[in-house]
Amino acid sequence: MPYRTRTILQVEFPVFQELPQLPTPLGTxxxxxxxxxxxxxxxxxxxxxxxxIDFDNTDVAWRKYDSITARELFKQFGCSERLYRDVLGPLIQVGLFAPAEQCSAAATLAVLYYFILAHQKHFDVKFCNGTSRDRIFEPWMESMKATGCEILEGRRVTDFIINEGTGRITEVVCENVTHSADAVILAVGISTLQEIIKKRYVSSDFRYFLDSIPLSMKLSCKV
Incomplete structure (x- = not known):
C-alpha cells in the first residue's frame, strides 16, 4: 500500500525585541x-x-525573476537540499499555498522581502491584556467621539456612488440611506470587499478597487 511522508518544520523564534538588533537579515x-x-x-x-535585496518590487524586477520558479531560484543561489526540504519548501507552501516548483521566483522574493527585510522586528507576537474591544476599540471610538466624530453603528455598506469624471467615491450607500463622503477608508476583509465589488453594475468601476493598501495600527501604549 503506497504511503506519503511528511516533513515537519520545527523552529523556535525568540522574542526579537529582547535581543540585540543585528543587521538585516542576520537577526532573523x-x-x-x-x-x-x-x-x-x-x-x-x-x-x-x-x-x-536585488528584488525591489518594480516591473523590471518582476520580469527578471518571474520567468523561473522558486525551486530554480534556490538552486541557482546554492541553497542546500536540506535547507530547501526542511525550511524553504515548507515556508513557501505556507506563504504562497503552493509548492516551490509551482511558484514564481518573483512572488517568492516578494514574500521573503516582506518578512525578512521590511518587517524583521515585527515577528514578535503580543497578546492583548483583555478583550480587543474593551482595550482597543472602545477607547479608540470614545477618543474619536471626543473630537466630534459621529459613529453610525449597525449601518452596513452596500454600494458606492462614484464620480465618473474624477474617479472618486462621493457617496456611501448603506442599504436605503446615502451618506456624502469626501474620503472613504475601507476597513473590511477581502470577502466583504469582493461582495461590494460584485454589486457594482458598471465594470469600469472595478478599477477603483484594484489598488488596495494594507494598513497597520500602531498603539501609543501597551494594552
Whole structure:
C-alpha cells in the first residue's frame, strides 16, 4: 500500500525585541533556532539574500525573476537540499499555498522581502491584556467621539456612488440611506470587499478597487 511522508518544520523564534538588533537579515537568520537544521545548511541561505535585496518590487524586477520558479531560484543561489526540504519548501507552501516548483521566483522574493527585510522586528507576537474591544476599540471610538466624530453603528455598506469624471467615491450607500463622503477608508476583509465589488453594475468601476493598501495600527501604549 503506497504511503506519503511528511516533513515537519520545527523552529523556535525568540522574542526579537529582547535581543540585540543585528543587521538585516542576520537577526532573523541566526536568532531563529531550527531544531533539525545544521548550521552549515543554514549558512547556505546567505547567498539568497543577494536576490532578496536585488528584488525591489518594480516591473523590471518582476520580469527578471518571474520567468523561473522558486525551486530554480534556490538552486541557482546554492541553497542546500536540506535547507530547501526542511525550511524553504515548507515556508513557501505556507506563504504562497503552493509548492516551490509551482511558484514564481518573483512572488517568492516578494514574500521573503516582506518578512525578512521590511518587517524583521515585527515577528514578535503580543497578546492583548483583555478583550480587543474593551482595550482597543472602545477607547479608540470614545477618543474619536471626543473630537466630534459621529459613529453610525449597525449601518452596513452596500454600494458606492462614484464620480465618473474624477474617479472618486462621493457617496456611501448603506442599504436605503446615502451618506456624502469626501474620503472613504475601507476597513473590511477581502470577502466583504469582493461582495461590494460584485454589486457594482458598471465594470469600469472595478478599477477603483484594484489598488488596495494594507494598513497597520500602531498603539501609543501597551494594552
Amino acid at each position: 537568520l541566526f536568532n531563529s533556532q531550527f531544531a533539525k537544521l545544521p548550521l552549515v545548511d543554514t549558512l547556505t541561505a546567505l547567498p539568497l539574500m543577494a536576490a532578496v
